Amino acid sequence: MNNLEQTLSIIKPDAVERNLDTEIKEIFKKKGFLIKKEKKIQIEKIEAEKFYKVHETKPFYNDLCAYLSSGPIVAMVLEKENAVLDNRELMGATDPKDAVEGTIRKKYGISIDKNSVHGSDSLENAKIEIDFFFKD
Numbered sequence: 787m788n789n790l791e792q793t794l795s796i797i798k799p800d801a802v803e804r805n806l807d808t809e810i811k812e813i814f815k816k817k818g819f820l821i822k823k824e825k826k827i828q829i830e831k832i833e834a835e836k837f838y839k840v841h842e843t844k845p846f847y848n849d850l851c852a853y854l855s856s857g858p859i860v861a862m863v864l865e866k867e868n869a870v871l872d873n874r875e876l877m878g879a880t881d882p883k884d885a886v887e888g889t890i891r892k893k894y895g896i897s898i899d900k901n902s903v904h905g906s907d908s909l910e911n912a913k914i915e916i917d918f919f920f921k922d
């Protein structure tokens with residue numbers, strides 16, 4: 787059954803700052819993800835607040851939004867079968883110290899806040915998040 791999906795991935799400031807974006811993109815490609823769209827940008831804090839609105843009541847919300855807007859990021863539309871869940875699996879657990887071997891966060895993540903990548907957590911959110919960065 788063809789279950790082609792698109793999901794939004796972000797290479798976060800800690801990874802872009804360490805020039806890991808090319809290396810991380812290669813991992814996605816090797817795992818069968820097609821990078822359909824990508825852009826390197828820096829967003830304003832107010833945009834980060836919109837993007838992470840689902841977390842607005844969390845204690846880490848302010849720091850999270852300050853962080854996402856603190857430097858350049860690479861936003862990508864990734865496409866493959868089961869892209870949403872497969873990307874979550876490839877990213878690994880939110881806290882790099884809980885992430886399993888072979889995941890991006892295990893390999894590159896520094897801490898729970900500087901965990902190198904974002905990935906949509908559902909097909910519904912993927913559509914919203916892709917629109918957020920790539921609506922033209």
Ligand code: CDP
Nearest residue numbers: 846850879880898899900901903904905907
């Ligand atoms: O990114 P993911 O979907 O795995 O986790 P989330 O629960 O949706 O949280 C969004 C982001 O907030 C995480 O990727 C972390 O960078 C950050 N976060 C944090 O700084 N402290 C926490 N206790 C939980 C999340």
Ligand code: MG
Nearest residue numbers: 904905906907
């Ligand atoms: Mg999330």
